[in-house]
Amino acid sequence: MKRFGLYFLGFVAVAAQCEPSHARAVIQIPSGVYEPFFREPGEADQRIVSFWMDKDPVSRKDFARFLQRNPEFGRGKISPRFADSAYLESWTSENVASGDSDSPVTSISWFVARKYCGEKKGRLPTVSEWEYAADTNSPEAFALISDWYARPNSMDQPPPRISSGKLGKFGIRGMHGINWEWVEDFASVIIQGDSRSSNATDNQLFCAAGALSAKDPTQYANFMRFAFRSSLKANRSVRTLGFRCVYDVDPERSGPKL
Amino acid sequence: MIYAFLFLLAMLTPGQASAVDLNIDITKLPVIETTPTYAPNVPPPTNRKTPARIKVSIETKELRGRLADGVDYTFWTFGGTVPGPMIRVRHGDYVDFTLKNHPSSKMPHNIDLHAVTGQGGGAEGSFTTPGHSSTFSFRALNPGLYVYHCATAPVGMHIANGMYGMILVEPEAGFPKVDREFYVVQSEFYPKGKNGAKGLQPFDMEKAVKEQPEYVVFNGAVGAMNGDKAINAKVGETVRIFFGNGGPNLVSSFHVIGEVFDKVYGEGGIKVSQEQVQTTLVPAGGSAIVEFKVEVPSTLILVDHSIFRAFNKGALGMLKVEGPANAKIYTGKTVDAIYLPEGGAIQSIASTAAAPKVTNTFEERFAAGKSVYLNACAACHQAGGEGIAGAFPPLVKSDFLLANRTRAIETVKKGLSGPIKVNGVAFDGVMPALGLSDEDIANVLTFVSNSWGNKAKMFTTSDVKKVK
Numbered sequence: 001m002k003r004f005g006l007y008f009l010g011f012v013a014v015a016a017q018c019e020p021s022h023a024r025a026v027i028q029i030p031s032g033v034y035e036p037f038f039r040e041p042g043e044a045d046q047r048i049v050s051f052w053m054d055k056d057p058v059s060r061k062d063f064a065r066f067l068q069r070n071p072e073f074g075r076g077k078i079s080p081r082f083a084d085s086a087y088l089e090s091w092t093s094e095n096v097a098s099g100d101s102d103s104p105v106t107s108i109s110w111f112v113a114r115k116y117c118g119e120k121k122g123r124l125p126t127v128s129e130w131e132y133a134a135d136t137n138s139p140e141a142f143a144l145i146s147d148w149y150a151r152p153n154s155m156d157q158p159p160p161r162i163s164s165g166k167l168g169k170f171g172i173r174g175m176h177g178i179n180w181e182w183v184e185d186f187a188s189v190i191i192q193g194d195s196r197s198s199n200a201t202d203n204q205l206f207c208a209a210g211a212l213s214a215k216d217p218t219q220y221a222n223f224m225r226f227a228f229r230s231s232l233k234a235n236r237s238v239r240t241l242g243f244r245c246v247y248d249v250d251p252e253r254s255g256p257k258l
Numbered sequence: 259m260i261y262a263f264l265f266l267l268a269m270l271t272p273g274q275a276s277a278v279d280l281n282i283d284i285t286k287l288p289v290i291e292t293t294p295t296y297a298p299n300v301p302p303p304t305n306r307k308t309p310a311r312i313k314v315s316i317e318t319k320e321l322r323g324r325l326a327d328g329v330d331y332t333f334w335t336f337g338g339t340v341p342g343p344m345i346r347v348r349h350g351d352y353v354d355f356t357l358k359n360h361p362s363s364k365m366p367h368n369i370d371l372h373a374v375t376g377q378g379g380g381a382e383g384s385f386t387t388p389g390h391s392s393t394f395s396f397r398a399l400n401p402g403l404y405v406y407h408c409a410t411a412p413v414g415m416h417i418a419n420g421m422y423g424m425i426l427v428e429p430e431a432g433f434p435k436v437d438r439e440f441y442v443v444q445s446e447f448y449p450k451g452k453n454g455a456k457g458l459q460p461f462d463m464e465k466a467v468k469e470q471p472e473y474v475v476f477n478g479a480v481g482a483m484n485g486d487k488a489i490n491a492k493v494g495e496t497v498r499i500f501f502g503n504g505g506p507n508l509v510s511s512f513h514v515i516g517e518v519f520d521k522v523y524g525e526g527g528i529k530v531s532q533e534q535v536q537t538t539l540v541p542a543g544g545s546a547i548v549e550f551k552v553e554v555p556s557t558l559i560l561v562d563h564s565i566f567r568a569f570n571k572g573a574l575g576m577l578k579v580e581g582p583a584n585a586k587i588y589t590g591k592t593v594d595a596i597y598l599p600e601g602g603a604i605q606s607i608a609s610t611a612a613a614p615k616v617t618n619t620f621e622e623r624f625a626a627g628k629s630v631y632l633n634a635c636a637a638c639h640q641a642g643g644e645g646i647a648g649a650f651p652p653l654v655k656s657d658f659l660l661a662n663r664t665r666a667i668e669t670v671k672k673g674l675s676g677p678i679k680v681n682g683v684a685f686d687g688v689m690p691a692l693g694l695s696d697e698d699i700a701n702v703l704t705f706v707s708n709s710w711g712n713k714a715k716m717f718t719t720s721d722v723k724k725v726k
Contacts, residue, residue, distance in 0.1 A: 086361065086389045086390075089361075146460055146461070146463075147460065148364075149320075149332070149364050149365070150332045150458070150460035150461065151322075151332065151458075180364075220412045220415055220463050223411045223412035223415075224365060224411075224412065224415075226411070227365070227366060227410050227411040227412075228364075228365065228366055230366075231366030231385055231386065231387040231410075232387060233387075236387055236390070237389070238361075238387055238388050238389055239361050239362065239388065239389060240363075240364050240388065
C-alpha cells in the first residue's frame, strides 16, 4: 500500500488546480461508534468523527463532466499503471458515457476515483467510515445485499439506476443493492485468496479462523464485501464497482469543506 | 539395480502411488490443451505412459438456472454448470490452471482442488476479481478422485450456491477398462422458500447454518438424471461411477437400488477397499469410485439412502439398463395370488373386530378414501397431491387421472410402469399394485378425483369390480 500511496502523491500534485466542484447533495454523518466486523483480540470499537458524504454514488454524467475537464483520464489515454484494460469498458473513445446518466459510474480504478474526489476537495471514505455510514451490521443492510447478489447480472442488462437505491440510516442512497464501492483503505483488511488460512499475515480472518475474529460469523453480506475488497488492486476496474466521496467537516462554517 | 527393482515393485503393487520424478524438465513435456467435460460425462482415460503438461481453464459465472420444476436459483458456477466440469489428469502430470472470473460476476472467486499440494489447494493462487483471470501451476502428486470447490469467503455460501466439481488423478497404470463411466455429484441447496416454492429463490443462510436443506440433488437439480436425462447401459456391461459429494454439509449414503457395487474404491482412493457393497458412505468434500456389472434389464435408481432425501428432497437419479431379460437371475413377479390366512386364533380375533364399514354415499367414500390415500399414496404423491417433480406425478388437476376412469382404476388396481405424460410433463417410473380391496380403490379414487380442485363422479365398488 505504501508504494501506491507514493505514486499517488505525485499524481495529485499535477492536477491540483481544478474547476470548482459541481453542486451535489451531501449529507452529514454524525459522530459515533463503529464496531469493526473484524478485529484483533483486544481491539476496541472505533470512534468515527463526523464527516459529510455524497448522498448518491458518482453518476456517469458526473464522471463525463470530470473527463471533459481532465481528458488525460479518458479510456485509452490513461497509463495502465493507474487503470487496467477494463477501465470504463462500456464508454466510447470520445469519453461519452453510454447508458443512463442516472447510473453510477463503474469500471473505474481506485486511483481515478481518488483523483475525482480530490478535485472536489473531498476524499474516498475509509472502510470504517463506509461501513458506519452504511449501517452494515443492521438486518436491513443484510436483506438488501442478499437480495442484490441473488439477482445475477446479464451482459445485456442495463446498468442499475441510482434512483432505484434505497435510503439508508443516515439518508445516504444506494450503499447496498446497486454496486460495490471503492474505499480509501480497501486493502487494510487483508483477506487472503484462500479464505481459510490462518497464518500471521492475514490477521486470522478466514473461514474457521476468520469466523473467530469476525463480529458475527452469520453476517454473510459483510464477508462478501470484505472478500470483494480484498480481491482488488488499485488499478483494477470492475463492472460492479463504483464510488462516492466524503468531505471533512469545515470547523469555520460547520459545513463540508468544499 | 536396487532402484530399478524398487521402481518395478512400485509399478506392480496395485494401489500404491509411486513417487513422482520432480527432476524432469517441465518445458520438455508434451503440452495438452483440455476441453471441459460436463456431468454425467467423464473425460476419456489419458492412456499415457509418461507425464504431460496439461492446460486447464475454467470460467466462473453467476447465473440463474433451474433447481426444480418452477424453482429457479442463482447459481455460482464453475463453467456455467453444477457441478463444474470434470478434470482428468495422470499421476505426475504438471497442470497449468487458469481461473477466469466473468466480468458480470458480483463476487471474487477462487478454486481449492483437493488434489493440489500447496497453499489452500490453489485457492491463494487463483483468487480472482470479476473481469480478471489468474493462473497457477501444480504437480499432480497424489492419484485419486478429488473434489474441487470455491474457497472465497464466505466459503460455505460459495459452495452452497454450486461451486464444486471433481478432478480425477489417474494412477500411472490407469484404472481397469470398463464399458461405461459416469460423473455424478451430490449436493444440497438452501433456498428461502420451502421445497417446491416457485420462482427465483435466494440463499437462506439460517437453513445452511442449521444444515436443513430443502433440496438434496444429483448433478445440480431435481430430476437432472431422470427420464430422458437418465444415464444408460446395456445388459452385461460394466459401469464405473465417479461419485463426489460437494456438500456443503451432508454426508451421503450412496446406494443404487437394484444393484450391488462389485467394487468400491473407498473415499476416492486408488485401491479397491471393499467388494460386494450395498451402500457406501461419502463424506462432504469427499468421493468414492464404484464399479458394478449390470446383469438384467431394469431402471436402477441412484439414491442417497438417507431415504427422505431421495423421496422428498430430490436425491434420485436413474440408470436405465436395456437388454434381454434373464430369468436365471431375476424373474419379475411370477405369482400374484390372494392370501387368506388360516387358523382359529386369527379367525376369532377377526370375529371380534367391528364389521367393515360399508360406504355408500359420496361423503362416506371421500372420508374413507382420504385415510387410504394418506396411508398408501401420500408418501409418493404427497399429502397435497402435488407429487414430486421428476419422480412422482401430481394428482392435482392431473389429466392422466381425470381423463379416463377405467385407466385410473387399472392404475391403482394393477400398478403402472413405464413412460407416461401428466399435464404435458413426462414421467418414467414405477407405481406398484398396492393390493387394495375394490372398496378401498373406489374410495381412494373418489377422494383423489375430488380433492385439491379436482372434480369427478364418485367411483363405486362395482365400477372397480368391472375392471379386470
